[in-house]
Structure formats: structure tokens, C-alpha cells
Amino acid sequence: MRNSNVLLALLWLISSQSYATERPNIVFMLADDQGWNGLSVAMHPNVTGSKGDVFHTPNLERLAAQGMRFSAGYAPASVCSPTRISLMTGKSPAALHWTKAAPPETGHKLIEPRNVKSISANETTIAELLKQAGYATAHYGKWHIGGGGPEKHGFDESDGDTGNENAYQFKDPNPVDIFGMAERTEAFMERNSKAKKPFFIQLSWNALHAAENANKATLAKYEKALNGENSKRIATAAITEDLDTGVGRVLASIEKLGLSGNTFVIYMADNGANTGKKVLNGGKGGMWEGGIRVPFIVRGPGVKPNSWCHTRVVGYDLYPTFCEWAGIKAASLPKGLEGGSIAGLLANDGRGDVKRVREELIFHFPHYQGDAPHSAIMLGDLKLLHFYEDHHDELYDLAQDISERRDLAAQRPDDVKKLRDRLEKYLASVDAQLPTPNPDYDPNKEPSGKRGDKKPNPKKDKKKPK
Structure with a gap:
């Protein structure tokens, strides 16, 4: 193979050398x-x-x-x-x-x-x-x-x-x-x-x-x-x-x-x-x-x-x-x-950078599914995850820890603050939706798991995004 x-x-490579003008x-x-x-x-x-x-x-x-x-x-x-x-x-x-x-x-x-x-x-x-x-x-x-x-x-x-x-x-x-x-x-x-x-x-x-x-x-x-x-x-x-x-x-x-x-x-x-x-x-x-x-x-x-x-x-x-x-x-x-x-x-053989309107990449998931509501921001090799239930942060160096096993937040508080500030500024700039406190929350009735996507019902779900 x-x-x-x-x-x-x-x-x-031979065929693609004739980079077509059209x-x-x-x-x-x-x-x-x-x-x-x-x-x-x-x-x-x-x-x-x-x-x-x-x-x-x-x-x-x-x-x-x-x-x-x-x-x-x-x-x-x-x-x-x-x-x-x-x-x-x-x-x-x-x-x-x-x-x-x-x-x-x-x-x-x-x-x-x-x-x-x-x-x-x-x-x-x-x-x-x-x-x-x-x-x-x-x-x-x-x-x-x-x-x-x-x-x-x-x-x-x-x-x-x-x-x-x-x-x-x-x-x-x-x-x-x-x-x-x-x-x-x-x-x-x-x-x-x-x-x-x-x-x-x-x-x-x-x-x-x-x-x-x-x-x-x-x-x-x-x-x-x-x-x-x-x-x-x-x-x-x-x-x-x-x-x-x-x-x-x-x-x-x-x-x-x-x-x-x-x-x-x-x-x-x-x-x-x-x-x-x-x-x-x-x-x-x-x-x-x-x-x-x-x-x-x-x-x-x-x-x-x-x-x-x-x-x-x-x-x-x-x-x-x-x-x-x-x-x-x-x-x-x-x-x-x-x-x-x-x-x-x-x-250019994979070399260079991507010019975007902002340097960082941000991913926002203010929902329950694979985890509690959270957002992530990447800048260089650093990645911060912010969790909204208790507002704690986790920091990872993806170049050294692609599996995200070693949380560096306690060791690098300045980086945590820098990334957290950028995250909050971006979310505010796009009026991103955020989770809100549940006034009827009862910890004794907390759902045991997060459902996520279920197998759809074809009759019920037809032509309706879920």
C-alpha cells in the first residue's frame, strides 16, 4: 500500500504541475x-x-x-x-x-x-x-x-x-x-x-x-x-x-x-x-x-x-x-x-500563518451535553477552558500535552488571566449567548447524565434541524 x-x-504531482489558468x-x-x-x-x-x-x-x-x-x-x-x-x-x-x-x-x-x-x-x-x-x-x-x-x-x-x-x-x-x-x-x-x-x-x-x-x-x-x-x-x-x-x-x-x-x-x-x-x-x-x-x-x-x-x-x-x-x-x-x-x-508546503480578524480561536458551548457549559480559547499552543457552573479555568499546552491531561492553570495564572480576558471580550463583541442560573435548581434532582443527540424519529424530525 x-x-x-x-x-x-x-x-x-505531474498532473498538478499544469496548474490551470481557469x-x-x-x-x-x-x-x-x-x-x-x-x-x-x-x-x-x-x-x-x-x-x-x-x-x-x-x-x-x-x-x-x-x-x-x-x-x-x-x-x-x-x-x-x-x-x-x-x-x-x-x-x-x-x-x-x-x-x-x-x-x-x-x-x-x-x-x-x-x-x-x-x-x-x-x-x-x-x-x-x-x-x-x-x-x-x-x-x-x-x-x-x-x-x-x-x-x-x-x-x-x-x-x-x-x-x-x-x-x-x-x-x-x-x-x-x-x-x-x-x-x-x-x-x-x-x-x-x-x-x-x-x-x-x-x-x-x-x-x-x-x-x-x-x-x-x-x-x-x-x-x-x-x-x-x-x-x-x-x-x-x-x-x-x-x-x-x-x-x-x-x-x-x-x-x-x-x-x-x-x-x-x-x-x-x-x-x-x-x-x-x-x-x-x-x-x-x-x-x-x-x-x-x-x-x-x-x-x-x-x-x-x-x-x-x-x-x-x-x-x-x-x-x-x-x-x-x-x-x-x-x-x-x-x-x-x-x-x-x-x-x-x-x-507553501504548509508553512505560514492564517490571517484572521483576531489572533485567537474561540469555541463556545454554553450547554449540557458532553460536559457542563463551557467555552475554549486557543492562542499559540495554549488552550484555556472556562466552565460556567463554578467559573473555574483549566489551561493546557497543546504542543506538550495534546491529550489535555496536565492542567497548568495554577502554575501560570498570568496566562489564565490573559486568555480569559480575551475570551470574555470576544464573547461580548458578538453578543454570544450564555447560560443563566436556574432559580428552580434542586441538586437532589440533578439529571444523572447528559443526553446529547438521540437517534431521530424520522416522522417527527423530518426537515427540522435539531
């Missing part, structure tokens, strides 16, 4: 609930366990061999809908007032704030800007941010105003519509290639939701390989491989249509997950690294094969990146964008 990946990387195509793939080490692709060259030991994703291995891996790539949120609206608008979930996907939990010490729960018509999406610039635009798969669906927000073609219910209705031989999405993608690319029109396609894969709907043959493979493991872990490994097969079909279509030399392919996840291998702390619903650090791979013209970038990037950096690739001038971008283009990193 290693030798074949090296050969593929060399072939890719505007590039963009194919953006967003996986659902996939942890940083949820692939058979290492996401850090020096971190043992940065790839899964049970997953088999050969197509993503090839994509990584042909492109750049971002070892510190972050989703804007630790849950799905806030990430999705952030990607569409280039703004943080805190600024958008949409910071949770699941319903609020009650009975705790604090009351969770309300969420917007639908993308506003006043927001300028990345699809609208690209469409205005002459791109054909398509969105396939899970939308989950309301507002009338993708075609109300700049997409020429879509699967409609879908939510999690889309995952559960598709089974073998088309698990969670993976292969149907790949087919529609190929058809869209072919039509627009013939019309000589650049295209932007977002594939918001339903996987890893409804993992039990993986193809029967793939499930059987992992039932044998993981004999004795729980059924959820087996199903997750199976649907991960089915998703990788779908990714491979899209990549094969790009190659078949002769578009590889002028098409950027981006792969990331909407939030982290606890993969069972505790390299990172936490998981979905928390601002620990396990909840927000995700697989992040980019292949395209001018990107050095099998390269690495260790600069911190976040999902909403893609908005200005896509605009730069499309030739959209900075003066034409909407106000309030928080991301910075990563095009320079990709063109």
Missing part, C-alpha cells in the same frame, strides 16, 4: 461524527494513535498521499448543525447564536440559552458568492440548518431541506445514500465540465449516522475481524469503510472526467467523536480536543503531495479560501467573516 501511494503521489473546481466532503483518529490515515506524523487501528480507509489514504494533511484542523463546533451553518457563512457558531444541535437539557444548575435553529436569509452563504462568480453549485446529503433548504441559499441543485432522517432510510446496497450521493456528484460534474463551467459541490455525507445501515458484507467483515467487540463499534467500522468507498467513487469520477489537475478536494468532519482510543480527551458535545479536532485533508493544484501543515486551521477558514480560489476580491466579501484563507498554507 505504501509503495502504491508513493506512485500515486508522483503521478498526482478557476478551479471545488469538491468539499463533510463527514458526520468522525473522530480525528477515525481513519486508517495518520493525522499527525509524531502522535502514536492518530489513526484508527480498526478502520480501513484506503481511498482517504490515497487522498492524503496526494495532498496535505492538517494535523491541527478543527471543526467550528463539537456538534453538527452549528458547524454546518458556520461553514456556510464563514462565522463562528457563537456569533451566529447557534451553538447546539440537540434540544436543551433541563434540571441542571444552569439554563441553556436558546438557539436560532435556522439559517437566516440575511446571511450570505459561500454558495451564493460562488454562484454570483459564475460557479455551478450543488449540495448533496445532510443540510440540517433549515431556512428552506440549500436551494434557498445559493445552490442550484440539492437533496432538499434534509436532516438526520435522511441517513436512516437508506440501506444496503446504498447505505445512508453514500453511493447515491456519489452518482449524483458524477452527473453534476459531467454536465458542468461539458458546459465548461467551474463547479462547487458540497457532499455532506450522512455517515457515520445510522452505522447499522452499513452494507451487509461490510458488517460481516467487521463482525469477524472484531469478534467480541460491541455492535456499535463494529457498525462504526463498517460504515466508515463504506463511506471511504463512496469517497473513492467520487475521486474516480474526477479522474475519469479528466478534472484532477484543476479540482480541489477537501475532506473534514463536522465534529469529533470518541473513537474508543483515548489519544484525545473528550468527544462530541465538548470543547476538549476530542470534540473539535477532526480529520482535515486537502488535495488540489499546487498542493505538494504527502505534505503536512501544523498551523491551526478551522472550518470557517474555508469560506475565504474558496473565494480566493474563485477569484472573488476581498472587498466583495460580506462583513463579519471570522475565517482567514488557508490558500497560502496549501501553496
